Amino acid sequence: MTSNNFPSIIPVPKRLQMKPGYLPLNDIVVTLGNCNPQEVNSWLAYLRKQFTRLGIGLRADLLSARTEPVFTLRQNGCIFLKLAITDSGNTEEEQYRLEVTQQGISLESSSAAGIVHGLQTLLQLVWQAYQQESKALPCLDITDTPQYEWRGLHLDVSRHFFSVEEVKTCLDWMALLKLNRFHWHLTDDQGFRIESKKFPLLTDVGAWRKESDGSVYGGFYTRDEIKEVVRYASDLAIEIIPEIDIPGHSQAILSAYPEFACFPQKFEPLSCWGISDNILCAGKPEVTAFLKELFTETAELFPGRWFHLGGDEAPKENWKKCPHCQSRIKAENLANEEELQSRLVLELVEHLKKSGKTVVGWDEILDGNIDQEPIVMVWRGDGKDAARKASRQGNRYILSPNSITYFDWRQSDKQGEPGAFGVTTLEMVYSFNPSDYAFGHPELLLGAQANVWTEQMPDFARVKYMVLPRAWALSETLWCSTEQKDWSSFQTRLKTLGEML
Numbered sequence: 001m002t003s004n005n006f007p008s009i010i011p012v013p014k015r016l017q018m019k020p021g022y023l024p025l026n027d028i029v030v031t032l033g034n035c036n037p038q039e040v041n042s043w044l045a046y047l048r049k050q051f052t053r054l055g056i057g058l059r060a061d062l063l064s065a066r067t068e069p070v071f072t073l074r075q076n077g078c079i080f081l082k083l084a085i086t087d088s089g090n091t092e093e094e095q096y097r098l099e100v101t102q103q104g105i106s107l108e109s110s111s112a113a114g115i116v117h118g119l120q121t122l123l124q125l126v127w128q129a130y131q132q133e134s135k136a137l138p139c140l141d142i143t144d145t146p147q148y149e150w151r152g153l154h155l156d157v158s159r160h161f162f163s164v165e166e167v168k169t170c171l172d173w174m175a176l177l178k179l180n181r182f183h184w185h186l187t188d189d190q191g192f193r194i195e196s197k198k199f200p201l202l203t204d205v206g207a208w209r210k211e212s213d214g215s216v217y218g219g220f221y222t223r224d225e226i227k228e229v230v231r232y233a234s235d236l237a238i239e240i241i242p243e244i245d246i247p248g249h250s251q252a253i254l255s256a257y258p259e260f261a262c263f264p265q266k267f268e269p270l271s272c273w274g275i276s277d278n279i280l281c282a283g284k285p286e287v288t289a290f291l292k293e294l295f296t297e298t299a300e301l302f303p304g305r306w307f308h309l310g311g312d313e314a315p316k317e318n319w320k321k322c323p324h325c326q327s328r329i330k331a332e333n334l335a336n337e338e339e340l341q342s343r344l345v346l347e348l349v350e351h352l353k354k355s356g357k358t359v360v361g362w363d364e365i366l367d368g369n370i371d372q373e374p375i376v377m378v379w380r381g382d383g384k385d386a387a388r389k390a391s392r393q394g395n396r397y398i399l400s401p402n403s404i405t406y407f408d409w410r411q412s413d414k415q416g417e418p419g420a421f422g423v424t425t426l427e428m429v430y431s432f433n434p435s436d437y438a439f440g441h442p443e444l445l446l447g448a449q450a451n452v453w454t455e456q457m458p459d460f461a462r463v464k465y466m467v468l469p470r471a472w473a474l475s476e477t478l479w480c481s482t483e484q485k486d487w488s489s490f491q492t493r494l495k496t497l498g499e500m501l
């Protein structure tokens with residue numbers, strides 16, 4: 001690998017050849033190759049949006065959108081960018097190859113995701129060249145591919161609500177960092193944030209909470225808004241995993257439909273943080289029926305492969321006293337309340353299969369008896385116990401250990417540093433090595449993600465402060481091999497990419 005003169009903005013790719021010469025920057029004319037024109041148009045719209053945002057004064061058009069004949073374009077020094085989907089037959093493959101020569105640029109991949117990643121690299125190279133007097137790209141040949149397939153970012157929109165535009169900004173950061181899974185935590189005790197046509201009270205009542213000063217706080221996404229975000233993410237090769245957290249963290253649901261509690265009473269969405277004892281009753285058949293309908297309706301909005309049903313922090317005190325829960329435990333010969341939760345989860349796993357979804361759940365789903373179907377999101381402590389257990393049971397798993405990838409934690413122990421609980425520094429995130437969690441079955445370890453719980457993030461400026469630059473450190477941890485990672489190079493590059501975000 002020759003890394004001399006490699007522009008210091010992205011990590012050194014898996015294969016890199018620097019070549020003599022430069023390509024002076026100019027307007028970019030894209031030739032379609034065998035790509036889908038609709039996809040290419042959305043990528044171009046993205047590039048133009050980024051050029052404008054970053055003050056890069058270049059045009060980027062499809063060849064057919066230009067009126068000038070090709071030879072005039074060449075005379076004007078336009079850069080030809082040739083896109084191609086190669087038919088390696090493996091559309092999961094995110095690898096891309098980007099070549100810059102004095103004649104133009106070519107970008108190929110076997111998947112749309114690979115092309116999107118290559119465009120991000122190109123955008124970063126253009127941005128850096130644009131900062132320099134020469135305004136020229138060095139000639140090079142890059143082939144790069146991610147180390148892990150699950151490179152995720154989560155956002156809690158229940159504790160605090162964020163607009164569609166703010167969510168899209170999160171997706172923009174993710175795209176730039178080549179993160180590819182957005183875990184959207186849409187419901188919790190403090191607010192239900194996704195419109196349901198079948199159960200309108202979930203947002204009429206469950207999306208609004210009374211704060212201690214008497215004011216009302218809340219909001220939710222309409223089905224059209226959800227579709228818009230899903231489309232936006234898809235253009236950036238990001239898959240969205242919706243989460244409806246059950247049976248705990250459900251007080252917003254109970255405020256709309258109190259009959260789904262073990263002991264119905266008047267509930268309100270919580271206006272404080274913590275864990276509520278008021279969880280959904282797993283003994284009443286109407287609760288399971290409700291969840292099945294709600295999950296089907298939600299799954300229809302998300303074309304992705306996964307559905308997250310939470311499963312975390314569900315205190316079982318009510319279940320122990322509830323005649324419905326207890327009679328189900330008896331009737332189905334279950335050992336205890338943990339097994340009752342597993343039974344509910346497995347029923348929903350089966351149900352979601354009909355919508356083509358694989359279930360993801362927090363690592364508490366391992367506390368009962370589950371089969372190998374659900375994917376486990378490891379979070380408690382340093383995550384090693386749950387990862388070991390998932391690995392032993394043959395469940396696929398994703399790492400989000402709270403001591404390393406909880407971005408609501410403070411970034412330093414400095415006085416006044418905002419955030420919760422402990423400290424997760426940038427260097428801790430960069431040094432995180434997922435392969436330490438493989439435990440003999442590396443194929444079960446899908447990757448990792450950062451979780452952005454927003455109790456301490458009342459506005460989007462705070463979200464940005466907490467997420468960046470730690471999400472960048474995480475992205476390199478997941479994209480690069482151990483050999484590619486270099487903490488001192490990362491620190492040098494921090495400033496340049498920081499200015500782009």
Ligand SMILES: [Zn+2]
Pocket residue numbers: 261262280281282283284318319322323324325326
């Ligand atoms: Zn019950």
